[in-house]
Amino acid sequence: NAGVTQTPKFQVLKTGQSMTLQCAQDMNHNSMYWYRQDPGMGLRLIYYSASEGTTDKGEVPNGYNVSRLNKREFSLRLESAAPSQTSVYFCASSRLAQGGANVLTFGAGSRLTVL
Amino acid sequence: RKEVEQDPGPFNVPEGATVAFNCTYSNSASQSFFWYRQDCRKEPKLLMSVYSSGNEDGRFTAQLNRASQYISLLIRDSKLSDSATYLCVVNFQAGTALIFGKGTTLSVSS
Numbered sequence: 001n002a003g004v005t006q007t008p009k010f011q012v013l014k015t016g017q018s019m020t021l022q023c024a025q026d027m028n029h030n031s032m033y034w035y036r037q038d039p040g041m042g043l044r045l046i047y048y049s050a051s052e053g054t055t056d057k058g059e060v061p062n063g064y065n066v067s068r069l070n071k072r073e074f075s076l077r078l079e080s081a082a083p084s085q086t087s088v089y090f091c092a093s094s095r096l097a098q099g100g101a102n103v104l105t106f107g108a109g110s111r112l113t114v115l
Numbered sequence: 116r117k118e119v120e121q122d123p124g125p126f127n128v129p130e131g132a133t134v135a136f137n138c139t140y141s142n143s144a145s146q147s148f149f150w151y152r153q154d155c156r157k158e159p160k161l162l163m164s165v166y167s168s169g170n171e172d173g174r175f176t177a178q179l180n181r182a183s184q185y186i187s188l189l190i191r192d193s194k195l196s197d198s199a200t201y202l203c204v205v206n207f208q209a210g211t212a213l214i215f216g217k218g219t220t221l222s223v224s225s
Contacts, residue, residue: 033212042217043159043202058212090158094213102206102213103149106158 002026006091006107013081013114021076021110023091031094031102032074033058034066036087037109043090049074081114088112118142121203121216128223132193136219138203139185148179150188151202153218159202162188193223 004025013019025032033048035058045058049068063085065077074093078085089110094102121138128134140148148165163170165177165186176189190197203216 035215040217043215045212045214048212102147103161103164104151104159104213106160108158109156 004091004093004105004107006089006110008110009108010111011113013078013112015082015114017081018077018079019081019112020078021089021091021112022073023075023107024073025091025093025105026072027093027095027105028071029093029095029105030071032068033092033094033104034064034074034076035090035092036060037090038087046076046089078112081112083114086112086114118207118214119203119205119216121201121219123217123219125220125222128193128221130193130195130223130225132223133189133191134193134221135190136188136201136203136221137185138187138216139183140203140205140214141184142205142207143181143184145184145205145207147206148177148186149204149206149213150175150177150186151204151215153200153202155199159215162201190221193221195223195225197221198223 007022030051034046035043047066049055052071067075091107092104094104150162151159152162153159169178174191178187200218202218
């Protein structure tokens with residue numbers, strides 16, 4: 001099915017370990033995003049990429065790095081995981097809708113636990 | 116003032132009830148508005164866009180009040196399957212990322 005694919009779906013890390021969350025979309029969207037969702041905090045933007053070759057910080061970028069590998073793929077890397085990064089991570093891509101608005105399509109999420 | 120604010124609820128209603136959610140946003144220059152739906156432990160999905168003139172999609176009606184900087188979602192004849200968290204989403208500027216409210220939880224019971 002067309003859409004946004006994230007891997008892995010679940011991951012447990014120890015403090016200090018590193019890992020990369022992978023995201024790919026097959027809808028030919030220009031923009032891609034990484035959000036995290038925590039109880040009571042809602043969805044918060046970590047990084048986004050408006051187009052291939054560009055990335056920008058969102059609301060909570062500290063402790064993360066991203067790579068827009070090509071138009072399809074946008075990865076999120078935790079260099080040294082901390083318990084505060086325990087969260088559900090959502091990748092999304094967007095198309096332009098009426099009036100120039102970005103309509104997001106999300107991946108199924110990656111549940112990360114840092115011990 | 117937070118950028119996008121919603122009453123977290125929960126709203127507990129019986130089947131067939133009409134329920135309304137409001138959302139306020141801080142940036143008067145905001146350009147586009149949406150309601151997303153998120154089921155428990157699932158990803159958010161677009162429910163509907165919100166247009167200046169208001170718009171309806173079946174049992175769902177969305178309204179925008181730019182002067183007061185709020186948007187609303189009305190659900191008529193609630194179904195059990197409407198139970199979910201409803202996220203208010205605002206795009207402050209074309210080409211920038213969307214800002215999400217924390218969501219309003221709806222529970223419809225039989």
